Structure formats: structure tokens, C-alpha cells
Amino acid sequence: MSHDLFGTPVIAAPMAGGTSTPAFVEAVHRAGGLGFLAAGYKSVAAMQAEIRTVRESGARFGMNVFVPDPAQLRPSAALLAELEDYRLQLLADARRYGVELPPLRVDDDDEWQGKIDALLAEPVELVSFAFGLPGADVARALQRVGSAVLATVTSTAEAVRAAEQGVDALVVQHTSAGAHSAAFLPASGAQPGGTTAELLAEVRSAVDLPLVAAGGIMDAAGLDAVLRAGAAAAQLGTAFLRTDESGARQLHKDALADPHFTQTRLTRAFTGRQARALENEFVRDHPEAPEAYPAIHHLTAPLRAAAAAAGDPERLNLWAGSAWRQAQAGPVAAVVHGLLAGR
Numbered sequence: 001m002s003h004d005l006f007g008t009p010v011i012a013a014p015m016a017g018g019t020s021t022p023a024f025v026e027a028v029h030r031a032g033g034l035g036f037l038a039a040g041y042k043s044v045a046a047m048q049a050e051i052r053t054v055r056e057s058g059a060r061f062g063m064n065v066f067v068p069d070p071a072q073l074r075p076s077a078a079l080l081a082e083l084e085d086y087r088l089q090l091l092a093d094a095r096r097y098g099v100e101l102p103p104l105r106v107d108d109d110d111e112w113q114g115k116i117d118a119l120l121a122e123p124v125e126l127v128s129f130a131f132g133l134p135g136a137d138v139a140r141a142l143q144r145v146g147s148a149v150l151a152t153v154t155s156t157a158e159a160v161r162a163a164e165q166g167v168d169a170l171v172v173q174h175t176s177a178g179a180h181s182a183a184f185l186p187a188s189g190a191q192p193g194g195t196t197a198e199l200l201a202e203v204r205s206a207v208d209l210p211l212v213a214a215g216g217i218m219d220a221a222g223l224d225a226v227l228r229a230g231a232a233a234a235q236l237g238t239a240f241l242r243t244d245e246s247g248a249r250q251l252h253k254d255a256l257a258d259p260h261f262t263q264t265r266l267t268r269a270f271t272g273r274q275a276r277a278l279e280n281e282f283v284r285d286h287p288e289a290p291e292a293y294p295a296i297h298h299l300t301a302p303l304r305a306a307a308a309a310a311g312d313p314e315r316l317n318l319w320a321g322s323a324w325r326q327a328q329a330g331p332v333a334a335v336v337h338g339l340l341a342g343r
């Protein structure tokens, strides 16, 4: 199978947290790409409302869902103690803004079952998963109602596991990618060097599924490289963050163009799961945040909201892939057309 499943080699990544709005997804479609809505952090009702909005526009689209980690939902006593320590560390940040930190919340599964039930009741063409595998039963149920199922993997070992669940395609995410790593096997976080195209080729030699390459793809040359390595399409996040239709905060968009920020880092400081962000004071101040997602996401929510309200980019989660400097402002169509130029 080539990129028939997608109909285009350019996929705009699902970007939870406000970036992938229906208007953004529609603009990607009109320009000749394929957009994904992001269910992460949203209620079932909000997810359904977005599906209906994009469906009414006639645009093709996919939906992305976070897979909860059962182990994280039942943290050990040791991890709870680490979380309490981290909470104490964050009190200084809270005082700075005069906000209260919420009590620890460890049982949030992002309404997993409700989202799956809703996607079975009102099927969408493509459903992708991140942070874990959906399970063979869920994959099969979605396929039965007509959806193609994609799993996100970060290594060959994860790709093999995903293929065993009978999914239709894989998103292969390289460590250069902006925002959260989708890794779900412990050893797979540490990818020694290598490029996105190299990782893609490695996965391709292990599994026989259509592959979508993600991580650091910013222009037509980057797209060519992964297609030559055997990808059916590329999934780009950071390249779209600054666009007019992107729902990212202006503060985030401005920071991506600000020469004051000189590198990205993988950090757990904001959410408890490794994510690539522009290195700012908050990232530097909290290098040892425990691995506890989404508990830390909830803990830092009021801090992030206060930083945003204060216009303070030093304490906001400025998600960015390592090629962020190439992210352009302007219409989504300009980015998609630039990628497709010459095709």
C-alpha cells in the first residue's frame, strides 16, 4: 500500500492543547494535505463537536486519541512520594503567580472508553493513537466500523508490538519531534542519534505496514528524504505551529521566532512525560521531574495558565521540534504548497 490510505504525502499532526482546531484541519485539507483532530485533554462532548464541525465542512480528517497507561493510573507509594516532593518544588512557582496548586490527581484516563465508544458510534476515516497501543480488540472494533487504525511508535520494538495488534499503519516518531514522545516501551526512549529517515528505514525492514514519518520534517527536501526511505507520508507538527490557522497561543508562536531561545530539550517538567520544548527557565529549574503523566500535567496546569495570562514565555510549555527555527508564519496553505512543490 502506498499513500492511498492518506491520499497525500502531507499530514498535519494532531496537536492537542489547542493547536489543531477544526479551522486548522479544514485549511490543511483545502491546501491538499490531511489534518488530524486531537482528542487529548478534551471531553468526549468536545471531541464529538469538533468531529461534527469538520465533517460539515466536507474536509477529510483523522482523529488522534491518547492511550492511558494503567501503571501510571495506579502509582506506587514511592512515586506518590516523588510527586509530593515535586509539588513542594513547584510551590515557589505557584507563589510567584499567587496561584494554588491542585491536589494530586492520578486517576485521569482522558475518558478513554468514552472516546472509543463515541468513535465506534460515529466513525471517522482514520484514528491514530499515541502513548500506547489501543489493544487488538479496540483496533478490530474500529476497523469493523470502517476506520483505519494507526499506532504511533518510536522504535522497531514498538513497531513490532503494534503490528501484532493488527493496526493498519504506523506513525514512526523520531526523537527530534516536537511535544510528547509517544514511546511506550521503557528502552525505546533512548534512540542513539540517527535521522528520521534512518529510523523509518529501520522500522520498514521489520514490519510490512504503511509508515508515516514524524520528527523534524520542515520542507520539501525533508519530505523527499522520508518518502525515499519508504514512508507513505510525513506527519508534521512544528512546521505548522506558527501558521495563521494554528490555534497555538500567540506567546508560543512568538517564542518560536525569538532568537532568545537557542535550543530544545526533552523535559518531563510540565507533564511528567518526556516532551520536546524550547529550553526556558521552567525547563532549566526542574530537570528531575518524576515520570508521572498525566499527574504532573494536572499539577502544573494552573502555573501554565498563569504564565500564559502574564505573557511569560519562561514558564510556559513551548513545545517545539528540534528543527523549530524553520517554522514559518503565514497561511497553512503556504506550508502545504511548499511541501508539495514539484510533486
Ligand SMILES: Cc1cc2nc3c(=O)[nH]c(=O)nc-3n(C[C@H](O)[C@H](O)[C@H](O)COP(=O)(O)O)c2cc1C
Binding pocket: 013, 014, 015, 016, 017, 019, 038, 039, 040, 064, 129, 130, 152, 173, 176, 177, 178, 179, 180, 214, 215, 216, 217, 235, 236, 237, 238, 239, 241, 319, 320, 321, 322, 323
Ligand atoms: C504542539 C504539539 C502538540 C502535539 N500533540 C500531539 C497529539 O495530541 N497527539 C499526537 O499523536 N502527537 C502530537 N504531537 C506530535 C506530532 O504528532 C508529531 O510527532 C511531531 O510534531 C513531529 O515532529 P515535528 O514537530 O518536528 O514536526 C504534537 C506536536 C506538537 C508540536
